[in-house]
Amino acid sequence: MEVLEQIYLAVFSVNSIWSVVFRGIVWFIVAGVIIVSLDKADPDSAQKNLKSNLGFLLMFLVLSGVLMYLLFGYSRVA
DSSP: OHHHHHHHHHOOTTTTTHHHHHHHHHHHHHHHHHHHTTOOOHHHHHHHHHHHHHHHHHHHHHHHHHHHHHHHHHOOOO
């Protein structure tokens, strides 16, 4: 459990290089979804597909964050 705490602190700490790497990975995923969604010949279809894919990505990120919090986000009782 201590290893998970160290990983969590490394990813979300402002002073850590791993937080920059994590944010970069998230940005590349979002950019990839946008690029793949807009690669259509019909602009109306591409716009609808982009909204659908970004909505699904946002829902996935929120739900996975909530589930990770429910799984690992408990407070220790002294």
